[in-house]
Amino acid sequence: MPRWKAFGGALFRVLAVWLMSSLTLLLLAALLPDFRLQSGSGDSLTRTALTAALGAGAFGLLGAVVWPVLVRALLLVPALVLGLLVFFLNGSLLLLALDLLPAGSGRAAPQTAVIVAAAMSAASSATSGFLAVRNDEAYHRRLVRLAGRRRTRRARPRPDTPGTVFLQLDGLGHDLLREATRGDRPLMPTVARWTGTSHRLTPWRTDWSSQTGASQLALLHGSNEDLPAFRWYEKDTGRLVVSNRPTGAAELQRRAVERTGDGGLLTQDGASRGNLFSGGADQVALVMSVAARRGRHNRSRAGYFAYFSDPANATRTAVSFVAEVVREVVQSLRTRCRRELPRVRRGGLYPVIRAFATVVERDVVVAAVMGDLLAGRTAVYADLVAYDEVAHHSGPAHRDTHRVLRSLDRAVALIARAAAHAPRPYRIVLLSDHGQSHGPTFRRRYGLSLGALVRAGCGLPVRRRADRTPSGAEAREAARAALHRPEEPVGDAPGAAGPPERDGDTTHPLVLASGNLGLVSFPDVPGRITREELDRRHPALLGTLTDHPGIGFVLVRSAEHGPVVLGPAGAEHRLDTGRVLGSDPLAPFGPGAAAAVRRTARFPHAADLMINSSYDPATGAVHAFEEQIGSHGGLGGAQSHPFLLWPAELTPPSPDGAPLTGAEAVHRVLRRWLREADGPQLPLEEATNEPSGR
Known part of the structure; x- marks a missing residue:
């Protein structure tokens, strides 16, 4: 494009945005009683319009000059507080702009100035976005602005090899993705267009611990060894x-790096966005494993500041945030009025946590990924947690999740459009870390919690009113980290029954929940308690658990037979030998269940008792030991079957067609795809020899 034509187009867009901002000022001055653009004696329409134009121009110039300085000065402010503070700072800039007008023509009350400034930012953003649609260069500049990037003096070299973006749609199972991409009007039209054309779809099977901590640690760092559940008690420490806590995520990442001797999937010019772990990336934003750092070495929160440094971004996200809170309240009331079952309580802070996951975290992560694309980074891994958070409380296939899936599809489309303007070609891989299984909670279905059942089996007093076990979804801890809130003490942890209680010299069992997987530890017993010792101490406990209709099976270590899976009516599955007595308690959970349980049984930090809820193969229902009607963390149903959607030009995940089992196997596939971008694809023989499972 000729330089004069580009300059003319840019000038036209600046004037159009200026005009729209001026008209917005005039309209608001006519509507709001505490805002005026005339002097006390009154002005003509022409003079008032000129005042509006001067005010809009001064406000725009102040925003362009002052905002970068203000953001740098606010680096120590909690990220979510910054999002709210943006409105007040924006209003202050408007008051300053009005003070610069001649003869005191403009006046506004402070609270009104906040509203006017937000409306002007929204109007200018909408205008620039509309004008950029028909101009690739202008659209590129808009993407840069949305991503919160600042132009650097030192340009990165333009690579010829393609980069790779891994987008994790947290908690979305394979079968639900297929449903969302079917029909004439699919819930996810962008993903539907990819499926079967440019991309290929396949399921993979998780480990026994089907949750983000275990899956993502292996996906990014190649190992989830000795990670038995979402939360667990370590007797040795x-x-x-x-x-999903900063200290826990940091320790797990340290152990994985020490175990593998490798920094992770993203060590070569990588970026990690919205994840629990960094993957060895130098560029991180909203990453839990580095969120506990303080000072200049913590770059995890940089994504918030880069995004909210633009008042238009803050305005758009804030409006969507409020709308999402209202939407959740309405949907919750509708569910209660219709007496839909199963359901869980959705009051308290949950509407705010949901809005954080579905709006704030989504917007910031997508903007950060777009910035990575425009910077030409080699590998990017990002986690979008919106669906997982809503499905926990509404149900995996409930209509409340439909809007979330549409929103995620728009986010994928926006990232794909940004990739078209990147300095290098990009391959976009969609994947999930686990699915979700539906069903009423254990407490709702049977009237008592798992902790109460264990206490009853041990002959301990049980409270008449069953304890509620709150949800421990990822968004809750992400919001706490964004607000600089300290981690909760052990007794307040979601899914925990509190610190170990003592009765004289005896310590009561500690019961933890991880979806429909329960863990029982006896802190006063060194090492793992044996079945024989447990029968001597609490002879009724194992029978109480295995004969309960809500319990599918119990893993315990036997001094004689090694790890043993116990089921109802005295059924046993001895994992070391494969011998089954009675009806196999693992049979309802499908092929691969025995291998998954056997692997976990050898973990040093596996609990004394590992308890999986019952599972109905006909309906796919499980019973979470937490307050979740869409759950994951154990075996049973869709939670164990996430998906992998990859570009067709890459080699298949498992060229020989063998099932892809375990997150560590998926990590090897992702590494292979990164290698393929650097040169010729692997020979088929070498790819076939790569193990697809354990």
Whole structure:
């Protein structure tokens, strides 16, 4: 494009945005009683319009000059507080712009200035977006602005090899994705267009611990060894480890790096966005494993500041945030009025946490990924947690999740459009870390919690009113990290029954929940308690658990037979030998269940008892030990079957057609795809020899 034509187009867009901002000022001055653009004696329409134009111009110039300085000065402010503070700062800039007008023509009350400034930012953003649609260069500049990037003096070299973007749609199972991409009007039209044309879809099977901590640690760092659940008690250190907390995530990442001797999937010019772990990336934003750092070494929150430094971004996200809170309240009331079952309580702070996951975190992560694309980074891994958060409380296939899936599809489309303007070609891989299984909670279905059942089996007093076990979804801890809130003490941890209680010299069992997987530890017993010792201490406990209709099976270590899976009516599956007594308690959970349980049984930090809820193969229902009607964390149903959607030009995940089992196997596939971008694809023989499972 000729330089004069580009300059003319840019000038036209600036004037159009200026005009729209001026008209917005005039309209608001006519509507709001505490805002005026005339002097006390009154002005002509022409003079008022000129005042509006001067005010809009001054406001725009102040925003362009002052905002970068203000954002740098606010680096120590909690990220979500910054999002709210943007409105007040924006209003202050408007008041300053009005003070610069001649003869005191403009006046506004402080609270009105906040509203006017937000409306002007929204109007200018909408205008620039509309004008950029028909101009590739202008659209590229708009993408840069949306991504919150600042032009650097040192340009990165333009690579010829393609980059790779891994987008994790947290909690979306394979079968639900297929449903969302079917029909004439699919819920996810962008993904539907990819499926069967440019991309290929396949399921994979998780480990026993079907949750983000275990899956993503292996996906990014190649190993989830000795990670038995979402949360667990370690007898050797006497502490509770929770995988979505900053300290827990940092420790798990350290162990994985030490075990593999490798930094992770993203060590070569990579970026990690919205994840629990960094993957070895140098560029991180909203990453839990580095969120506990303080000072200049913590770059995880940089994504918030880059995004909210643009008042238009803050305005758009804030409006969507409020709308999402209202939507959740309405949907919750509708569910209660219709007496839909199963359901869980959705009051308290949950509407705010949901809005954080579905709006704030989504917007910031998508903007960060777009910035990575425009910067030409080699590998990007990002996690979008919106669906997982809503499905926990509404149900995996409930209509409340439909809008979330549409929103995620729009996010994928926006990232794909940004990739078209990147300095290098990109391959976009969609994947999930687990699915979700539906069903009423254990407490709702049977009237008592798992902790109460264990106490009853041990002959301990049980409270008449069953304890509620709150949800421990990822968005809750992400919101706490964004607000600089300290981690909750052990006794307040979602899914925990509290710190170990003592009765004289005896310590009561500690019961933890991880979806429909329960863990029982006896802190006063060194190492893992044996079945024989447990029968001597609490002779009724194992029978109480295995004969309960809500319990599918119990894993315990036997001094004589090694790890044993116990089921109802005395059924046993001895994992070391494969011998089954009675009806196999693992049979309802399908092929691969025995191998998954056997692997977990050898973990040093596996609990004394590992309890999986019952599972109905006909309906796919499980019973979470937390307050979730869409759950994951154990075996049973869709939770164990996430998906992998990859570009057709890449080699298949498993060229020989063998099932892809375990997140560590998927990590090897992702590494292979990154290698393929650097040169010729692997020979088929070498790819075939790569193991697809354990």
